[in-house]
Amino acid sequence: MIDALVVEDESELQDAIVTTLQMEGLRAIGLSSVEAAERWLAANQTRTILLDLTLPGVGGLDWLRSHQPAEHTGVIIITGHPSARARIEARTLGADDYLQKPLNLEEVTLTVRNLIHRLPGASQWTLDLLNWILVAPTGQPVRLTASELGFLHALAREPGTAVDRREIIRYLGANESSYDMRRMEVLVRRLRTKIEEETGEPSPIQTARGVGYSFTAAIRITERPAT
Structure with a gap:
């Protein structure tokens, strides 16, 4: 396929x-x-x-x-x-x-x-903030690092919408003035590869040139429980 x-x-x-x-x-x-x-x-x-x-x-x-x-x-x-x-x-x-x-x-x-x-059979992804997991529509889980979780959280809040790199940096907990954008490029490349290798699905992370990135599939966020 x-x-x-x-x-x-x-x-x-x-x-x-x-x-x-x-x-x-x-x-x-x-x-x-x-x-x-x-x-x-x-x-x-x-x-x-x-x-x-x-x-x-x-x-x-x-x-x-x-x-x-x-x-x-x-x-x-x-x-x-x-x-x-x-x-x-x-x-x-x-x-x-x-x-x-x-x-x-x-x-x-x-x-x-x-x-x-x-397409038929395609359904939504799930971002589990409590357990740091992205779950594919097929049910395959992808365990995430802190940076991967923050990146996906920024995108999952507005699926299908281009999210500005500055907004993503805030979700990564980094300083915008000192952040090296090459780190984000490496993060995205590795995350795409991880998603595809562990789920067998095409990565739904899309580059929005001149803006940032978007998550192009339906996704729901499982929120961290209140404390």
């Missing part, structure tokens, strides 16, 4: 999308035609398909007409085609989202993450 199958015949764009998704902690591969995608899907699974409409051989819309996406698989159309009719037909045929070229790669990543967490 991977997170994103990118079906795009423009090799440079395909590489850019796949590389960006992988840098953001998502498992992604790229293929150049729906025929190649069909062969790959015969033996593998993906949570999302990013599908270009204008492909060599069978086009994206033709493929959607003859292949109903699996219930657990989301479809994101990526195309330079401006036609509203094409967008409507793609959604009618089961596409979940539609991105217009030229693409904003940060938007692509956010769209993939959000779709993954909207």
